[in-house]
Amino acid sequence: MIKLEQVSRVFPGSEVPAVVDLTMTIGDGEVCVLVGPSGCGKTTTMKMINRLIDPTSGKIYVNDQDTSKIDPIALRLGIGYVIQEIGLFPHMTIAENVATVPREKGWPRDRINQRVDELMHLVGLNPGTYRNRLPADLSGGQRQRVGVARAMAADPPILLMDEPFGAVDPITRARLQNEFLRLQEQMKKTIVFVTHDIDEAIKMGDRIAVMRDGRLVQYEEPDKLLSMPADDFVATLVGRNRSIKRLHLIKVNDVVQNETPFVTPEASVDEIRSAMEERKTNTVLVVNAVNKLQGVISRAELKGVEGARAAQIAQPVQNTVEWGATLNDALAVMLNYGERYVAVVNSREELKGVITLNYLLDLVRDDAAA
Amino acid sequence: MSFWEFFITRLDRVWALTLEHAWLILVAVAIAIAVGVLVGVLITYSRPAAHGALYFCQVMMTVPSLAMLGLLLPLFGIGFTTGVIALTLYSLLPIVRNTYLGIREINPAVIEAARGMGMRELSILRRIKLPMAFSVIMAGIRTATVMVVGIGAIAYCIGAGGLGEFIFRGISQYNKDLIVIGAVCISLLAILADFLLKRTEKRLSFRS
Numbered sequence: 001m002i003k004l005e006q007v008s009r010v011f012p013g014s015e016v017p018a019v020v021d022l023t024m025t026i027g028d029g030e031v032c033v034l035v036g037p038s039g040c041g042k043t044t045t046m047k048m049i050n051r052l053i054d055p056t057s058g059k060i061y062v063n064d065q066d067t068s069k070i071d072p073i074a075l076r077l078g079i080g081y082v083i084q085e086i087g088l089f090p091h092m093t094i095a096e097n098v099a100t101v102p103r104e105k106g107w108p109r110d111r112i113n114q115r116v117d118e119l120m121h122l123v124g125l126n127p128g129t130y131r132n133r134l135p136a137d138l139s140g141g142q143r144q145r146v147g148v149a150r151a152m153a154a155d156p157p158i159l160l161m162d163e164p165f166g167a168v169d170p171i172t173r174a175r176l177q178n179e180f181l182r183l184q185e186q187m188k189k190t191i192v193f194v195t196h197d198i199d200e201a202i203k204m205g206d207r208i209a210v211m212r213d214g215r216l217v218q219y220e221e222p223d224k225l226l227s228m229p230a231d232d233f234v235a236t237l238v239g240r241n242r243s244i245k246r247l248h249l250i251k252v253n254d255v256v257q258n259e260t261p262f263v264t265p266e267a268s269v270d271e272i273r274s275a276m277e278e279r280k281t282n283t284v285l286v287v288n289a290v291n292k293l294q295g296v297i298s299r300a301e302l303k304g305v306e307g308a309r310a311a312q313i314a315q316p317v318q319n320t321v322e323w324g325a326t327l328n329d330a331l332a333v334m335l336n337y338g339e340r341y342v343a344v345v346n347s348r349e350e351l352k353g354v355i356t357l358n359y360l361l362d363l364v365r366d367d368a369a370a
Numbered sequence: 371m372s373f374w375e376f377f378i379t380r381l382d383r384v385w386a387l388t389l390e391h392a393w394l395i396l397v398a399v400a401i402a403i404a405v406g407v408l409v410g411v412l413i414t415y416s417r418p419a420a421h422g423a424l425y426f427c428q429v430m431m432t433v434p435s436l437a438m439l440g441l442l443l444p445l446f447g448i449g450f451t452t453g454v455i456a457l458t459l460y461s462l463l464p465i466v467r468n469t470y471l472g473i474r475e476i477n478p479a480v481i482e483a484a485r486g487m488g489m490r491e492l493s494i495l496r497r498i499k500l501p502m503a504f505s506v507i508m509a510g511i512r513t514a515t516v517m518v519v520g521i522g523a524i525a526y527c528i529g530a531g532g533l534g535e536f537i538f539r540g541i542s543q544y545n546k547d548l549i550v551i552g553a554v555c556i557s558l559l560a561i562l563a564d565f566l567l568k569r570t571e572k573r574l575s576f577r578s
Binding site for chain 2: 047050075080087101151160
């Protein structure tokens with residue numbers, strides 16, 4: 001548990017305090033997102049928790065211990081710290097980067113190596129391929145993964161994350177967020193997450209702390225924040241059309257439609273046509289015996305291919321989202337690929353169903369009416 | 371007597387003086403590296419100290435080399451030591467300055483990440499700052515070395531030996547060949563030193 005009691009911070013030479021009289025409690029296993037415009041004090045607040053910045057007044061407790069009475073090095077070794085990918089050490093390999101904290105703690109070499117492999121698997125980087133590469137050899141998304149692995153190296157109960165997914169494109173960011181939420185479901189870490197992006201806050205947070213000019217404006221669960229903004233500032237921040245924002249809160253798992261028209265790879269053109277008639281659609285998905293998505297066929301592609309099998313006509317499907325993604329991610333994928341639906345697949349690439357644009361539109365319309 | 375014959379008859383002397391010169395440079399630069407890197411690191415923690423130290427080194431560089439020897443002579447007398455001290459003072463500036471700048475120019479986010487993860491200042495220095503500033507520091511060492519190989523000629527005047535002997539004797543005897551031998555040997559020594567340092571840098575940075 002992290003507790004802040006009337007914490008203030010004034011930077012030397014500055015008239016305006018960066019953080020004013022902040023009191024809040026972050027429960028064990030909770031993701032608390034600090035959100036607000038730049039200069040609102042959210043990063044300062046986070047850095048006061050691991051004493052990169054000391055408060056001018058007030059007390060901070062981590063697990064009921066007054067942090068001002070703990071050696072800062074010991075405090076920090078117990079708190080994972082993730083910043084944007086630029087925080088990786090450019091001269092060290094991925095394995096060396098991930099091993100930073102265990103090495104600092106003096107673990108034996110075997111144990112460090114084992115832990116590094118374990119963590120790289122956990123964040124989806126094959127140790128055999130990436131262990132000895134340098135950060136510069138990796139893509140932005142991969143570097144962010146390394147940043148997360150590095151912070152979790154010594155399995156700290158608390159993680160501080162400063163815009164950890166800030167420097168990648170929206171699609172990659174959504175994937176990283178989903179991966180991280182899946183990890184968090186198992187790890188149950190206490191997380192302080194700083195972002196300026198309200199959408200990210202709504203998606204990631206169990207509780208959201210909206211900050212402005214160094215003050216805490218509202219500290220609420222995402223759903224309540226959307227339905228009952230404390231003032232105009234919060235209302236503007238979360239946006240007028242909150243039913244659209246709520247797309248961040250709904251997981252594809254909960255609403256995926258299972259009655260997808262699909263055919264086997266061996267299906268004939270006639271069978272494909274009748275599947276389309278039956279569902280009154282212009283597209284069918286091709287799915288093999290073990291439920292793996294093989295491709296998609298639209299009505300236009302059925303012309304002049306009599307006698308062919310589904311597997312030969314099918315086009316690859318790129319507009320997919322993973323199990324655990326939000327409806328907002330699904331919408332982003334539709335827009336990105338210019339399709340009116342997305343296929344939902346699990347981590348073994350098995351088809352779980354589809355979500356259509358019409359479904360999303362209905363959902364948003366219903367919400368607005370309610 | 372042609373230049374080549376002149377050169378061949380003095381080959382032993384050329385060799386001895388070149389080694390003497392190289393040794394003088396080696397000792398001076400080694401001391402300058404030890405002192406310069408240490409000072410360069412220390413002044414990254416204090417802006418006023420950095421200004422003071424860099425200013426001092428800058429002033430040292432502007433003192434004409436003959437005047438420098440003149441000032442050091444009453445303090446340390448004639449001989450090798452005085453030569454080493456003079457050359458060390460000259461080579462300090464590039465080493466101190468490059469160490470300081472190399473560390474200061476590291477992305478602050480990297481150092482803050484290290485601090486935020488609980489690394490102690492000494493491990494940050496050893497594992498983050500110095501390795502990341504390494505190529506800049508090496509550039510400073512190379513500049514300093516090449517420079518003092520040239521300045522080193524003057525060390526002859528205070529009895530510290532070296533290739534300056536050819537040049538100054540050439541001047542006093544109106545012997546152009548002697549001057550050329552001295553100048554060429556000094557240039558070759560500078561090129562060789564730069565090449566060796568470049569190789570050392572490559573090898574060391576490949577290892578990390």
